[in-house]
Amino acid sequence: MIPQSTIGRRPAKNALFDGFAAVAGAMANGRRAEIIELLAQGERSVEPVADAIDQSLANTSHHLRRLARAGLVSTRRDGTRIYYRLTDERVYDLWVTLRDVTTRHLDDIDRLADGYLGNRTEITTITRSELQQRLQRDQTTLIDVRPRAEYDAGHIPGAIPIPPDQLDELLPSLSADREIVAYCRGPYCAYADQAVRSLRARGRAARRLEDGYPEWQRSGGPVEASFLTIS
Amino acid sequence: MIPQSTIGRRPAKNALFDGFAAVAGAMANGRRAEIIELLAQGERSVEPVADAIDQSLANTSHHLRRLARAGLVSTRRDGTRIYYRLTDERVYDLWVTLRDVTTRHLDDIDRLADGYLGNRTEITTITRSELQQRLQRDQTTLIDVRPRAEYDAGHIPGAIPIPPDQLDELLPSLSADREIVAYCRGPYCAYADQAVRSLRARGRAARRLEDGYPEWQRSGGPVEASFLTIS
DNA sequence: TCTATTATCAAACATTCCTTTGAATATAGG
DNA sequence: CCTATATTCAAAGGAATGTTTGATAATAGA
Numbered sequence: 001m002i003p004q005s006t007i008g009r010r011p012a013k014n015a016l017f018d019g020f021a022a023v024a025g026a027m028a029n030g031r032r033a034e035i036i037e038l039l040a041q042g043e044r045s046v047e048p049v050a051d052a053i054d055q056s057l058a059n060t061s062h063h064l065r066r067l068a069r070a071g072l073v074s075t076r077r078d079g080t081r082i083y084y085r086l087t088d089e090r091v092y093d094l095w096v097t098l099r100d101v102t103t104r105h106l107d108d109i110d111r112l113a114d115g116y117l118g119n120r121t122e123i124t125t126i127t128r129s130e131l132q133q134r135l136q137r138d139q140t141t142l143i144d145v146r147p148r149a150e151y152d153a154g155h156i157p158g159a160i161p162i163p164p165d166q167l168d169e170l171l172p173s174l175s176a177d178r179e180i181v182a183y184c185r186g187p188y189c190a191y192a193d194q195a196v197r198s199l200r201a202r203g204r205a206a207r208r209l210e211d212g213y214p215e216w217q218r219s220g221g222p223v224e225a226s227f228l229t230i231s
Numbered sequence: 232m233i234p235q236s237t238i239g240r241r242p243a244k245n246a247l248f249d250g251f252a253a254v255a256g257a258m259a260n261g262r263r264a265e266i267i268e269l270l271a272q273g274e275r276s277v278e279p280v281a282d283a284i285d286q287s288l289a290n291t292s293h294h295l296r297r298l299a300r301a302g303l304v305s306t307r308r309d310g311t312r313i314y315y316r317l318t319d320e321r322v323y324d325l326w327v328t329l330r331d332v333t334t335r336h337l338d339d340i341d342r343l344a345d346g347y348l349g350n351r352t353e354i355t356t357i358t359r360s361e362l363q364q365r366l367q368r369d370q371t372t373l374i375d376v377r378p379r380a381e382y383d384a385g386h387i388p389g390a391i392p393i394p395p396d397q398l399d400e401l402l403p404s405l406s407a408d409r410e411i412v413a414y415c416r417g418p419y420c421a422y423a424d425q426a427v428r429s430l431r432a433r434g435r436a437a438r439r440l441e442d443g444y445p446e447w448q449r450s451g452g453p454v455e456a457s458f459l460t461i462s
Numbered sequence: 463t464c465t466a467t468t469a470t471c472a473a474a475c476a477t478t479c480c481t482t483t484g485a486a487t488a489t490a491g492g
Numbered sequence: 493c494c495t496a497t498a499t500t501c502a503a504a505g506g507a508a509t510g511t512t513t514g515a516t517a518a519t520a521g522a
Contacts, residue, residue: 009421010285010368012347017268018261019340023333029510030249034407037248046469054241060513061470071336080519082470087336097325102254105302109250114455116243178239188247190240260480277499292500311489375476444509 026070027098031055032063034088036095039073040214041185042153043085047218092214099187117193122200125210126181128219134181139182145191146213154225156183166193168211171198179205186212257301261373262286267317267326270304270378271445273351273384274316305356323445342387347423353431356441357412359450365412372411376422378442385456387414387447394420410436417443431451 027033034053038044044052045130050060066083067073072094074087086092102109114120126134134140135158144151144159162170162182174180180199184191192208199206209216218224258264265284269275275283275405281291286400295315298304303325317323333340345351365371366370366389375382375390382392393401405411411430415422423439430437440447448454 007385009347011393013265014261015456016340017264019337019343020264020329020333021259021261023337024255024264025259026508027251028259030245030252031510033248033255034244041267056512057469058471058513062439062510063467067290067468070331071338080466082469090328090332090335094325094328097328098251098255101303101321101325102251105256106250107302109247110246112243112250115249116240159358224511256479262480287482288499289483289501293480296500308489311496313499 023070023072025094026072028065029063030067032067033095035058035060035063035067036072036091037186037188039084039086040092040095043076043083043149045081045083045087049084058137089218092218096215113188116189117188118197120193121198123193126207127210128216128221131181131209132221134179137167140172141178141180143174143180143195144184144206144213145182145195146184146189150185150213152225154217154223155213157222158226159183162195164194167195171202174204176204179207181207181209183209183216186214235251247359254303257298257303260294262291263298263416264326266291266298266455267303267322268417268419270315270317271323271326274307274314276312276314296427320449323394323449324359327446348419348421349428351424354424354427357438358441359447359452362412362440363452365410370409372405372409373417374405374411374426375444376413376426377415377420381416383445383456385448386444388455390414390441393426395425398426398429402426402433405435407435410438412438412440412445414440415443417445417456439460 003121025071027036031053035049036170038049038052046061046064049064053060053063055063058155064073068084071087072091075086076083076085085211086095100169131140131142142156142159143162144155145164145167147165148161148163151159151163160174182192182195182199187210189212192212196206196208258267262284266280269280269283272379274327277288277292277295280295281288284294286293286294295304299306299315302318303322304315307316317326352356362371364371366373373387373390374393375386376393376398378396379392380392382390382394386392413426413430414421420443423443427437427439434439
């Protein structure tokens with residue numbers, strides 16, 4: 001029995017650690033986790049968020065409010081719209097660390113990821129540094145398969161916008177003499193996998209960039225932007 | 232209305248993000264947060280953990296189990312005891328990042344910390360690098376105010392063990408000609424503050440090390456250990 | 463002022479989570 | 493085998509959480 005120096009201060013200690021737990025609790029819901037991943041792409045108003053997570057407006061508003069109360073997201077009003085964004089880079093760090101720890105230690109996560117993204121053994125990746133080299137030597141066609149608004153808000157220089165709803169239309173128009181690299185929102189974003197599968201089915205050499213655009217940006221890679229916000 | 236490319240795969244996407252949320256949920260309880268902070272000091276069996284968080288054995292076992300299911304802690308059996316530890320360094324990173332984000336963004340956290348630790352304006356801190364310099368020049372008396380078993384399991388070279396339950400006995404015996412620096416388990420550990428207050432009340436010059444022992448160790452500072460485990 | 467749009471609030475139900483209680487399991491040692 | 497120790501299991505009540513529904517605020521523009 002270790003002597004308790006917290007005697008009498010237990011309620012205060014509880015309250016302090018409940019504070020940390022409250023922030024963890026804000027991330028402890030799958031839909032809110034999706035929201036964080038989405039807002040890492042750039043600020044959004046409520047409706048696009050609700051669409052992305054397939055939830056009602058009221059429920060989405062509720063989730064956003066909970067994230068805001070924990071300090072993870074901040075808001076800005078413009079006319080009748082309220083835009084939500086991650087409060088700062090550290091919040092993104094927290095999300096990436098959570099994603100990373102989960103990937104390493106939760107036994108089921110590979111099975112779950114395969115369930116969502118399909119078997120990924122055929123999807124080979126290219127590292128950020130290798131991509132940068134190949135781009136400099138003009139050896140690679142780079143495509144950005146995120147929705148157009150996200151491309152406009154910021155993309156890797158030289159990337160061709162191929163929005164997910166126009167994959168079938170635009171993929172055949174890519175020149176056939178070079179390898180293609182696709183990127184999207186992050187390691188658990190389905191768009192790039194979809195593009196790579198489609199290209200390989202046509203006999204083209206295609207890989208996906210490791211992780212996605214936010215990771216590229218954060219690791220100091222060059223970016224090009226026109227500062228649009230979504231909806 | 233943005234077109235939904237997740238149509239039909241919504242259950243799989245839900246399951247994937249629920250996986251991330253499950254790990255966040257494992258941290259989303261004040262008592263479990265305390266457990267993580269405690270296990271960052273070294274492995275423990277169930278009873279010392281239950282003591283530290285002032286909870287019943289059954290409930291503590293339940294919390295540890297939940298952390299284990301999320302992959303955040305691992306176990307090892309030795310005779311009748313089962314020792315719990317953080318699974319790896321990344322789990323500690325996750326906890327530190329959560330602590331950091333909470334400190335920055337949760338409005339109440341300063342008030343809560345003051346409630347537990349008292350007004351900290353009088354507790355000045357010293358950085359790790361400054362401490363290292365002063366130790367090399369023999370300008371500082373360094374005291375480790377964690378429980379003895381934690382000192383034995385690893386401490387900063389040259390630190391004098393002053394367990395929290397012997398503060399009043401041992402503090403007067405410290406030589407009076409040098410500044411004293413105290414450290415303990417981390418930024419929200421009360422022992423070092425308690426020691427600094429007590430010393431300053433006696434007219435001694437005293438500061439606390441920023442953060443605590445795990446942060447010192449992790450940032451590459453030298454350590455000395457005798458590899459004991461706690462009960 | 464009136465209307466349309468965007469977002470939040472309030473109430474209600476079902477679900478999950480936390481804690482306590484008492485019983486059960488696993489190991490060590492006599 | 494029997495007992496003591498350390499830990500987990502199972503059940504139950506109360507609290508917190510997630511979702512839906514319908515009503516309520518706040519702004520822009522006619």
